Amino acid sequence: MLRDFCGLYNAGLQQRIEAYRRRRISLGYAHQANELKACRAADPDGLGRWSFTALQQVLRRLSQAYAAFFKRGRGFPRFRATARYHAATFRFGDGLTIKKDRRLGIVGVPGAIKAVWHRDIPEDAKLATAIVTRQQGKWYAVFSVEAAFAETCGTGTVGIDLGLNSLIATSDGATISAPRYARRAQSARRRRQRALARCRIGSKRRLRAKARLTAASAKIARQRRDHLHKLARALVSRYQGIAFEDLNLAGLKRGMLARSIHDAAWALLVQFTTYKAASASAEVKLVDPRGTSQTCPACGTIKAKTLRERLHRCTCGCTLDRDVSAAQIVHQRAFGSGRDIGLQDISQRVAA
Ligand SMILES: [Zn+2]
Structure with missing residues (x-):
């Protein structure tokens, strides 16, 4: 099917180029779509097999590539391999349908296609389009759905620290640790690399x-994104205000080696939580990350820790997991707690 779609795309592009070269005519979508019926009739074993509207979409895609070229200064549309x-x-409902047993029906593809559903489609949803991709x-199959999503957030506020x-x-x-399968997947990937x-x-x-290595890496990426989506979802449904450290602050040097490993995951988590919070009317705040791990959440004393110290132990009697203590500082900076920590002093005296 994709081979035929690709052929149509290329033929459409060819036709547009020739029409302009020979007769100085700019063909538009409507002109090409008008010819589609005849093309299908002439090629019953090829284009004739597939959904008419899906073929229209191919021509529309070509049209969009042209529009991008003229309006947005993109490159001239290319022939596709x-x-x-x-x-x-x-x-939806035309070229692609969902059967009663939740299998997918695609015009031209014999039988029903078994599908693993990532989540249920809301009952009152209006399905608009479906994109089938090969990766x-x-x-x-990706569905675009029109529905009133009544996302709700929880109550209370929380500070989150990227743990060490x-x-x-x-x-x-x-404290939430990285999923165990992540480590297993990593070692499998290293083995494939060797x-x-x-x-x-x-x-x-x-x-x-090489193909095996690519597949292994893609799997790790999928698993990580899945896990972070769920984590972000859990945060939003539990809290109304969520504070993270703002690791994009310009000029910030991150001394901790371990952090760089988590950075990519961290950025994704902040991104996912932000958009999920927006649709559930929760709030995400980003705070200055300097010195979060060096300050006592109970008394505000600043005391440098080495990377090896796993506990926060203060002379005031406050003993906490070091990551939890940092998360509490993040929380105080975002939502206040009656105590003024004196961020100015921290940033002058302590390098994070
Ligand atoms: Zn203290």
């Missing part, structure tokens, strides 16, 4: 090893 043509757009040998011992720590005293390194350059074995 079949191997790199990965997506088809359907109008690393797996097929996905754990993935994150909350000011409520909870296997790749052993293969002779240009050999078939090397190609296969």
Whole structure:
């Protein structure tokens, strides 16, 4: 199907180019779509098999590529290689349907297609389009849904610290560690990396090893995103105000080696939480991260810690997990707590 769609895309592009070259005519979407019926009739074993509206979408996509070229200064539309043509757009209920047993029906594809559902479609939802894509040998269907999402957030506020011992720590005293499968997946990936390194350059074995490595890396990325989505969801449904350290502050030097490993995950978590909070009318605040791990949340005393110290132990009697104590400082900076920590002093005296 994608091969035929790609062929149509290229033919459409060819037609537009020729029409302009020979007769100085600019063909538009409407003109090309008008010819579609005849094209399908002439090619019953090819284009004729597929959904009419899905083929219209292919021409529309070409039209969009032209519009981007003229209006937004993008490059001139290019001919596409079949191997790199990965997506088809359907109008829901027309080219693509959901069967009673939750399998997918696609016009031209025999039988019903088994699907793993990421989540249920809300009952009152209006389904508009569905995009079927091919990614690393797996097929996905993405639905755009029009519905009144009554997302609700929780109550209370929380400060979150990017943990050193754990993935994150909350000011409520909870620590959430990185999922265990992440470490397993990492070691599998390293093994595949070594296997790749052993293969002779240009050999078939090397190609296969490379494909396996790519698949393993993609899996890790998927798992990480999934986990962070769920974590962000959990935060929003539990709290109304959520504070993170703002790690994008210009000129900030992050001394901690361990942090850089988590940075990518951290940025994603902040991003996911921010947009989920926005749709549930919760609030996300970003605070100055300097000195969060060096300040006592109970008395405000500043005391430098080495990376090895896992506990925050203050002379005032406050003993906490170091990440939890940092999360409490983040919470105080974002939402206040009656005590003034004196951020100005911290940033002058302590390098984070
Ligand atoms: Zn103290």
